[in-house]
Amino acid sequence: MNRGWISGVALFAALVLLLVGSGAFYTVTPAEQIIVTQFGKPVGGPVTEPGLHFKLPFIQAVQRLDKRFLEWDGAPVGIPTKDKTYIHVNTFARWRIKDPLQFFLRLRDERSAQSRLEDILGSETRNSVAKHDLIEIVRTDKDREPLRDDTLKAGPTGTGSIGTMPPIKFGRVMIEREIQTAATGKLAEFGIELLDVRIKRVNYNPDVLSRIYQRMISERLQIAQRFRSEGEGEAASIAGKRERDLNEIQSAAYLKVQRIKGEADAKASEVYARAYSQSPKAAEFYSFLKTMETYRTILARDSTLVLSTDSDLFKLIKHIDAKPAPAAPVPPTPAQ
């Protein structure tokens, strides 16, 4: 009994192995589409349903094609734009095998497909780039206004070209579609469908780069220059204001001071005059007092005094009963 059971299993396993080994079964994943060929020629339509399928062993073979979107990555293409700027453009595309039978018949495998894509897409890219100005390839949104930093003005009339973007009529997306449309027609005969073509990179040719850098440098240096000269101008203006304000303050103060002093002197004079001329006697008395005061100071040491016996001081030297001082003494004039 045991022996029979084991032999049965072994026989079954052997049969399965035989079938599998001879290729009567094949699986299809959701990522694949299959063309069954018999002696190299396709039979039947493409098999796209995932799962287990049968075919004739030994005679029939399975060609596996990818059902997914596949990649094409172009090498950088060096082309001049319409405005004679040399750039390197790097494009990529996603494509798929829309008609596997057609694809198989015309191209057979992916390697030839890639080379065909390279030819067609490469040439269409070149055509499009050469037809447009550089700015059309760089920009996309024609309505976009850049944020401007107003402190970066280049000159008295404004920024010039700094901080502005040249306008476009088409833009990058339209050019990509242009390439796609042009290539789609040519690829249809191979059973290939293009999902899209996109520009991955755009760069200046190294020879052009130095010119671009030069321009960038001179733009910036110009701005730097302007900042510095603005600073100097502003500083000079402030210095001028300082001088002006200083003069204003000092001269206004001087004016006030002189006025005050003048008023003070005037008031004092007024007070004196009023006091000394409040009556004729006052004026006379003042004159007398002042003279006496003056004698005190001008009759200095070591000066010789020569007086005659006529003077009031020495009148009594000659006569004992000489008259006292008269009513209005005349002050003696100093001899030369």
Next chain:
Amino acid sequence: MPNKFPPQLPSFGQNPHATRKLATIAVALGILYFFWTSFYTVPAESQGVVLRFGKLLKTVEPGLHFKIPLGVDEASIIPTRRQLKLEFGFGTSGSTNPDQADTSDFDEQKSMVTGDLNSALVEWVVQYRIADPTEFLFQVREPGQTLRDLSEACMREVIGDRTVDEVITVGRQDIEITALKRMQELVKLYNLGIRVDQVQLKNVNPPRQVESSFNEVNKAQQDRENMINIANGEYNKIIPKAKGEAEQTIQTAEGYRFKRVNEAEGDAAAFTSVLEQYVKAPEITRTRIYFETMAEAIPQMGPKIIVDESLRQFLPVLPLSQKPLEVTR
């Protein structure tokens, strides 16, 4: 030993029991292998996608699972719960995601043309998750590389609509938001099964060769501020002091005024009191003051000569000595 026909199983010596044992061991090993390959683990951050005979069967959660071995069931492990990222223009090492960085051309990745036809160097990071594992596996071949290409195209599209100043300074956040939105659109268009969570700009610089001129602008801006500050400083040093000094002179003048007027008032008052006395007895007052003054002044003088009134004149002699003689008559 000549082989018998039909061929028999190889035997070790003439021991049929050993042969039987070997066969049993082989079958046992076969069965073990069978069971060994029918289990698989899905790690914590992932999900498993199972195909049976190539047909999509199910998606499984983390844990230990059973599958039919020998090529019947195929399980792909997809890290759907892990935050993945792509780096452009630079690369951090040690990541398990093979798409994360492309070390072969950092320079080409970061070099871009801006909307004002200048050049800039932009490094950035895209953070994403695999949202739908079946889409991820079966819609696009090489979804990781596709996402990289899309990112580069997208970032350049956005940068291409901006000036170099916007890119380097004021526009960074705007760029991140716009790039994210655009990437999400494209990812949906491609059915990548990926959800882009964030786009982050890292280092953004002008090209190395022009960097110093950009720095020069900043320096010049600071120089300008500096010059203005110094000038203002000078102003503030001098003007308030001048104002103070001016005020001081005015106050001094006011003081002078008080002094002058008060002195005058004082002198006038004094005079007026003396005058009152004088008016009462003018001759006596005058005589008194006269003699008081003479008594004070004359003693301090030098030689005093009294001559008679009949003497008419002296012979003028001008002594040419050092001390001129003061003669009073």
